Amino acid sequence: MKQTTTWIVVTLAGFWGLAGCGDKKEQQQQQAPPPTPVSVYAASRQNASYYDELPATITAVNEVEIRPQVAGYITGIFFTEGQRVRKGQKLYTIDQQQYQAGLDQAVANLNAAKANLVRAQKDADRYHTLAQQDAVARQLVDNADATLASAQQQVAAAQANVRSVSTNLRYATIFAPFDGTIGFSQVKLGTAVSTGQTILNTISSDNPIAADIAVDESQIMRFTRMPKNTGGRGDSTLMLVLPDGSLYPYAGKVGLIDRAVDPQTGTLRVRLFFPNPDYALKAGLTVNVRIRNQTPGPQLVIPYRAVVEQMSEYFVYVVGDSSRAVQKKITLGARLADKVIVKDGLLDSDKVITEGTQKLRDGAPIRVVTTGDTTKQKPL
Structure with a gap:
């Protein structure tokens, strides 16, 4: 009778043990997250052009303050303020x-x-x-x-x-020294003026007009080697971005390079010349100069939206073995509109995840929904 009871206990214990293992395995299957749907891009190499932007100030190529060379009273003003004047045009007369x-x-x-x-x-x-x-x-x-x-x-x-x-x-008669735009008169009829002291007005030339930029000393050779034939119609090497964000329609060219680097700032002043046939650019205007760069060879390019920033470091997720996400640390180059150059950390064969990265972690299962490369749609 004792032996029979023991067998029943062992049998029941084994039964409950097997039932417990089945429940645990089923719970693990229920807890495992489903694969994350993602979109991927095939990284590719291409000849990439990108732009640097530097702040600039519009400057007149020629600008002069008009001062009297004799003393007396102003007896005549012969121009409209803010308008263009011609070389030799009569401006003022002194008694x-x-x-x-x-x-x-x-x-x-x-x-x-x-x-x-x-x-x-x-x-x-x-x-x-x-x-x-x-x-x-x-x-x-x-x-x-x-x-x-x-x-x-x-x-x-x-x-x-x-x-x-x-x-x-x-x-006693003052004439315009060159073609340009004259400003507001600083004197009125009857004003007494002194020789070389009183400023009557200011004239500045406006076509062509200049844009001054401060170039870091590491970039000086880039401007000295820039072709002299830049600035023609259709050329986009040097362009202006106006304060309202619009692009100025005329390209510029390198005009003057200062004689020495400023020892305090480590920069060199470069003056660019731009056509100004419509006189839209005014001296003193603050703009940005967009400078096109041509990379020296094919570069690895990916969409910028694929980049994840963590603690001032940059990462991307790529498709790994067994359809799992693999995180890679990368070194970025220049931005190319909605794309970016990758200097280090990726292989040409990598499939970069562009959508769904916010839900990923290293090693997470993924399911590819859409694919493409940086130039056209292509199946993996």
Whole structure:
């Protein structure tokens, strides 16, 4: 009777043990997450062009402050503020009465000096004729020659004075030194101005116009080697991005490179020239210069949305064996619109996961839904 009871207990224990193992295995199957649906891109190499952007300031190629070269009162203003002016166009006049009177007096003094010269010349000729006949003392001849020389010097001085006063009279009318746009007048009619002190206005040339950028010393050779024929229509090597985000329609070219690097900032100023036929660019405008870069060979390119950033490091998930996600650390290069160059960490054969990365972890099961590469749709 005792043996029979023991067998029943063992049998029941085995039965419950087998039932427990089955429940545990079923729970594990229920807890295992299903494969995550993902989209993948086949990394590929291609010749990639990308753009750097540097802040720039629009600068006039020529700009001058107009200052008077004579003193007086403004008697005329002959332009419209903010409009274009032509070289030689009359801009201002300063009261000319005093300078005209000075010129008239200088001319009169010149005429008097010339009359004295004529008289001294005749006296000298007469005394020389008498001296040849021994009819006059030699001292009188010498005095006549000295008077003649003095009269000649007085004429020369009077002529110089006429030129000086004429210059002042000419400076009383101010003309535009070159074609450009004139600003707001700093003086009004009747304003008293001082020689070389008062700023009347400012004129700046505007076609072509310049954009100044500060280039890091490591990039200097890039600009010195830039082809001189850049800037033609259709060229996109140097472009301007305007403050509203739009792209300026005309390309630029390298115009001037400063003589030395700034030792405090380690940068060099480079001046770019841009056509400005519509005068849309104004001096002082803050813009960005977009500089196209051509990579030296085919680069490995992937969609930027595939990149995961963690603690200032960059990773991607790729399709591994047994349809599982494998995390790889990568080194990024330049951005190419919605794509990015990968310098290190990926192989050409890697299939990069672009959608569903937020739900992934290293080794997680995946299910590929869509595939493609950086140029066209292609099955894996």
